[in-house]
Amino acid sequence: MFQKLMQFMFGRRGNDELNICLIVVALILGFLNIFFRVFGLFLIYRIIYLVQLLLIVLFFVRFLSKNIAQRQKENDAFLRFLAKFKKSNKDDYNTVYSNDPVKKNKNYKYFKCPNCTAKLRVPKGKGKITITCPKCRTSFKGRS
Numbered sequence: 340m341f342q343k344l345m346q347f348m349f350g351r352r353g354n355d356e357l358n359i360c361l362i363v364v365a366l367i368l369g370f371l372n373i374f375f376r377v378f379g380l381f382l383i384y385r386i387i388y389l390v391q392l393l394l395i396v397l398f399f400v401r402f403l404s405k406n407i408a409q410r411q412k413e414n415d416a417f418l419r420f421l422a423k424f425k426k427s428n429k430d431d432y433n434t435v436y437s438n439d440p441v442k443k444n445k446n447y448k449y450f451k452c453p454n455c456t457a458k459l460r461v462p463k464g465k466g467k468i469t470i471t472c473p474k475c476r477t478s479f480k481g482r483s
């Protein structure tokens with residue numbers, strides 16, 4: 340049933356990143372709310388329920404809207420907001436090319452870009468990080 344709903348929603352005009360985000364957040368909130376209900380936190384439960392309803396209403400308003408230009412604007416603003424958030428993410432390290440594998444520095448860990456196979460270098464000991472290839476802008480996860 341859920342899969343059918345997703346199939347119905349995807350690939351339609353008016354369904355964009357913002358709408359997918361709205362419905363995903365609504366679903367996550369609904370899942371979280373099961374716990375608030377079980378633990379008897381009814382005030383939080385009611386607030387989250389209202390937010391969830393609002394998200395779903397927003398989703399359908401945007402989904403059924405004929406004003407595509409306006410929806411596109413909203414989605415662009417949302418994507419810009421996401422990009423800003425990504426930029427301020429401290430996990431994203433600037434990577435440096437290393438063309439000489441012999442001169443490996445032990446303070447760095449070396450990765451190969453899965454897209455263009457460029458050699459990338461990141462500082463060691465940072466844990467799980469997101470590496471962005473400076474050549475092709477591909478992001479992938481790694482452990483340094």
Ligand SMILES: [Zn+2]
Binds near residue numbers: 452454473474475477
């Ligand atoms: Zn690359």
